[in-house]
Amino acid sequence: MSAHYLDISAVSIEFPTPNGSFKALDNVNLKIEQGEFISLIGHSGCGKSTVLNIVAGLHNATQGGVILQGKEVRQPGPDRAVVFQNHSLFPWLSCYDNVRLAVDKVMKGKSKAERHEWTEHNLKLVHMEHAKHKKPDEISGGMKQRIGIARALAMQPKVLLMDEPFGALDALTRAHMQDSLMEIQAELNNTVIMITHDVDEAVLLSDRIVMMTNGPAATIGEILKVDLERPRERLVLADDPTYNHYRAEVLKFLHERHAKKDVPTAKKSSAVVEVEIPTTTTAAEKHAAA
Incomplete structure (x- = not known):
């Protein structure tokens, strides 16, 4: 039995295509505790939605699997609710x-x-x-x-899965929805996995940000722990050096992956780099990171 609330273990998945097998994910490992807010971020085609669909039970991994509270996930169930970008x-x-x-x-x-x-x-x-x-x-x-x-x-649900739920909204509405989600998560202590392309959204909402490498054969490149006190106020955090350092780290990762987008993804080891940013950041460090 897994010691973690949600255990995504050695997950790989391949899909058949007319040109042969396509490997979307390669050896994805992620341990999530109850009440954590996790954001998945990365360039288009990096397998974020595929990870979400495997946790939801909509896809079964070719290798590895998902354990939720000691039970293997093999199909959809009410213990995992999905909120899509389209309200449905x-x-x-x-x-x-x-x-x-x-x-x-x-x-x-x-x-x-x-x-x-x-x-x-x-x-x-x-x-x-x-x-x-x-x-x-x-x-x-x-x-x-x-x-x-x-x-x-x-x-x-034991796990709330959100696939870019605010991606189609205007900036002001999106900000209101983010604030509402933080209030709800604080009240209910939900375990949340959310896909986003918005770096500020990821830093504002998350306990950890999972950064995916480019596909095919995408995997987890880095995991950034966001050590900011809750409740979080966006206007206060805008000038907070620690917030901006987290933001710069995610942007740096995405920029580096964008530069390598035409390079085939090398097979990753099962070790995932977990990054913790110091809670104090000098102006010089902030400038260098940006």
Whole structure:
């Protein structure tokens, strides 16, 4: 039995193509503790969504596997809820009924009153109780994503999987959604794995940032531990040297990978480099890192 809450162990996956086998991931290893917020970041095609899909049970690894609380993940289940960039709401149902669908799925033994109360609770959690009777086409993009998150949370998942959930939103709405997610995660202590292309989002939200190498045969290049106190205030952190050092480290990694994008990825060892940034940074170090 794994000693970790979620154990992604030696995961590799190959897909058949007309030109032969395509290896998307090679020997991905990641141990996640309960309540951690993990961001996956890397260039397009680096296998971030494939990792998420394997944890969700939508794909099975060719080699290795995923253990969640001592049980192997082989198929989708309500213990792992996914929030996609596209909200995936049913347009003919109200916001309430979109959330209620998930509640009815996971609370079959509960009374109608208990299901109603749980649906209302999750709508309040994302500050959407005022729009519960509206249809998806009557609300904004950010509000749709709030309903999608409420639906996922209503399943009481052990792991919340988020695939660029705020990628299609404008900057202001995105900032509001990030703040809401931090509030929810602080209240519920969810274990979250989120894919993002936004460096600031990754540093703001995460306990650790997992940086992926380029595909094919992508793997974990570095893991950056984000040692910033919570709750986190974006305006305060904007001028914080430690925050900016973390940000510079991620940008440096992505820049180096971009420069090597045409070079075949060498096979990586199972050892993953974990990077911890000192909590104090001089102006000279900050300038050099940037």
